[in-house]
Amino acid sequence: MRHIVKEIKTKFSNHDDFFVEEELVQESAIYLIGFNTLVDLTKSKLYIQQMAASSTSLKALLTNLSDQINVDTEQLIKAVLEGKLIIVSKDGEENAVIDPIAPNLSSSIEEPKNESPIQASMDAFGEDISINVGMIRKRLCTERLCHVSYQVGELEKRKLSMLYIEGRVPNSIIEKVNQQLHQIKSDIETIDDLNKQFGRRRFSPVSHLFTSELPIQAIHSLKKNRVVIFLDACPFALIFPNLLSDMIISINDRNFPFILSFMIRIFRVIGVVATLLLPALYVSLVSVNPEVFRTDLALFVAKSREGIPLSAFLETIAMVVIVDLILEAIVRLPKSVGPTITMVGGIILGQAMVEAKLVSNLLVIVITAVVIASSAVIGVQNSLYIRLLKYPILILASLFGILGVCTGFTFTIIYLASLTSNDIPYTTFRIEQKGETK
Incomplete structure (x- = not known):
């Protein structure tokens, strides 16, 4: 038993929130052992000293503190x-397990604001990095x-775990990430500042980090051989690396039977494809390749655009930009009035544009479907970059029709497949576990 403290310290040598503190009680030295993210050490030491005042010996x-001796x-x-x-005497002959005074891991925990878990835990990460780590440990x-901790920044030192x-x-991933985090010299003010430390992607909308405010999602990512990073005053878990599957597969899906979760994921894939292709298909089929339609369908489309002075491309670009502005306004306006104003404004504006013969009824239906489809993917950032990638395909469709749609979609897939994070492809669905071979 004499080497019990040394053995425990060796066991937890890779945990920066692990502590071993020496304290003097009853004129005897003892060791206090635990995790500072799960134990309020200051209050626990005060409680032990108060109990020691009424005890005759160690x-x-x-015996007074615990029944596990x-x-x-x-x-x-x-x-x-x-x-x-854990309390261990200095000679290692006596020890006890006590219930400490724990830090409050629920006082600042609120419901998630950016994610909507279904049939799952409703707590979310907060701004205190110790509470966030404690929620994972719990x-x-x-x-x-x-757990490895860092102090990063030049003028403003921030904690990072x-x-x-x-x-x-x-x-290889652990060593590379550890090296990249140690090399941070500039201030980290935003998530993108941290994202740049993992390699610059010039003009790329895809981040190296996937953000989640759900502890269950962070734990699932840890089990799937990934690294979770916490930044002080940032209420998100930053999961590295970010993979294409993150916008399709969620841990919440497992709360449903397999056939239902599979169906939900198929709908998300359809949402991604529809967001990328629907506006481009409308432009290509209406203005460049109308011969693809059957005669009666072509006459219907032509009638719906009767009297519209703008070309299919211009009216589509106008509607797509206006809808993206409305979605951005929903985020920026106060929550009490934002959704109401933008919903009413969108309906009135859309109806007015149709009545003024600036856009066709068919285009309004297409744009509405695109808005719904882009909201089906997981993660706000994923929704944003998918909405951005539809513009190059739309431009190619206006020039080359169906050929432009196929070419743009193919180049989009090639571009996403070319992205890597520390040599891990963005399009991979599984990171090999340590010791496995590819």
């Missing part, structure tokens, strides 16, 4: 992972969960 103190090392390690405070009780599961994430 053994009496341990002199347990083996394995039980002590398990207790640390469960958020308990749910994932394993000594393999490693990296979490990963030892034995899951390949060592």
Whole structure:
């Protein structure tokens, strides 16, 4: 038992929130052991000192504090992972597991504002980095969960934490990410400032980091061999690397039977494709390749555009830009009036444009379908960049018709497939576990 403290310290050497503090009680030195994200050490030490004042000896103190006395090392390690405070005498002959005064992991926890989990936990990350790490530790009780902390920035020092599961994430990823985080010299004011540290993607709308405010999503990503990063005063888990599958697959899907979750994911794929292609298809079929339509359908489309002075391309661009402005206004306006004003404004504006013969009824239907489809994908940032990628395809469709649509869609796929984060392809669906071969 004399080397029990040394053994526990070795076990948790990769955990920066792990502490071993020496304290003097009853004229005897003791060690206090635990995680500072799960134990309020200051208040717990005060409680122990108060109990010591009414105890005659160290053994009496341990008896008063706990009914788990002199347990083996394995039980002590398990207790640390469960958020308990361990007391070990300096000679290692006596130990106890006590329930500490824990930091409040729920006072600043609110419902998610950017994600809507279904049949799942409704708590979300906050701005306190210690609380965020504690929320992960509370749910994932394993000594393999490693925590590395950093101080980054030049003028403004900010705390940054990296979490990963030892034995899951390949060592090459851990070493590269650790090196990139240590090399940060400039101030990190935004998520994009941190994103640039993982490699610049010139003119690329796709981030290296996937953001989530749900603890269950962060834990799922850890189990899928990825790294989770927390930035102080940032209420999100930053998951590295960001993969294409993140906009299609969510951990919440597993709350449904397999056939339902599969159907939901298929709908999300349809949403991505529809967002990219529907405006371009409208322009190509109406202005460049009308011969694709059957005669009666071609006459219907021509009648719907009767009296409209703008070309199909100009009216589509105008509607797409206006809709994107409305969606941006919803985000920027106060929540009490934003959705109402933009909804009424959108309906009135759309109706007025149709009655004024500036756009066709068919185009209004297409644009409405695009708005709904772009909202089906997971993650606000993913929705934004998919909406951006539809513009190059739309321009090619106005020039080359159906050929331009196919070419633009093909180049979009090639572009996404060319993106990598620390040599991990953006389009991969699985990161090899440590020790596996590709």
